[in-house]
Amino acid sequence: MGAWDLLLAGLVILLGLCGVLLPGMPGSWLVWAGVAWWALKNPQPLSWAVLVGATVVLLLSRAVRWALPDRRRNRDRAMRRLMAYGGAGAVLGFVLIPVLGAVPGFMGGVYLAERLRLGRHGEAMASLRTALRAGGADLLAELFACLLITGAWLGAVLAG
Incomplete structure (x- = not known):
């Protein structure tokens, strides 16, 4: 493969x-398609x-996403901002603590966004719980899989 x-x-x-972080875009299927294309080109x-x-x-x-409660993600500007912070935190956590760091990284990113917006720990924690219930857990499951x-x-590219 070139x-x-x-x-x-x-x-x-x-x-x-x-x-994955953008509404209406098939992020997980694009990740799978990239891997499939690589596997077909490199048999x-x-x-x-x-x-x-x-x-x-x-x-x-x-x-897992099907088993989670059906919550329609309200993708207003505030929710997109939270998911962007959460996604950045998940990627950073995944790099710093391989594999397992994505979950606390996602939650830390959402917490940081809310702490900066609200200024208090208690309000930021309450907002983190609300964001996870409003569709953040669904997004986290998809992002973690990707x-x-x-x-x-x-790992396979670097090994081969």
């Missing part, structure tokens, strides 16, 4: 990670294992 193909697959995966056993693992993780995240898939893809 460097350009690898770069394009990485860009599709990055676009998918950003797309090695490790590539196919990553593709199968990505498919399983994506289907499991769909099942980060797992991206981490596996990146």
Whole structure:
């Protein structure tokens, strides 16, 4: 697989990670499509294992999201800002503490956004709980699955 193909697959995966945070964009499917394209262009056993693992993780995240209470995400400007902070925190947490750091990073990012906006710890914690109930848990499940898939893809690219 050439460097350009690898770069394009990485860009599709990055676009998918950003797309998870945007309403109406199929972010998780873009991440899967980037991995699938890479696996088809690079037919090695490790590539196919990553593709199968990505498919399983994506289907499991769909099942988890289906099991969560049905909450329609109110995507007004404030909620988008919270999810942007949460997404940035999840990516930072995923890098600092591999895999497990995404969850506290997401919650820390939302807390930071609300602490900066409201100024008090108690109000920020209450707003964090409200944001998670209003669709943040759904978004966190999808973002965590996409980060797992991206981490596996990146590990396979660096190993191969």
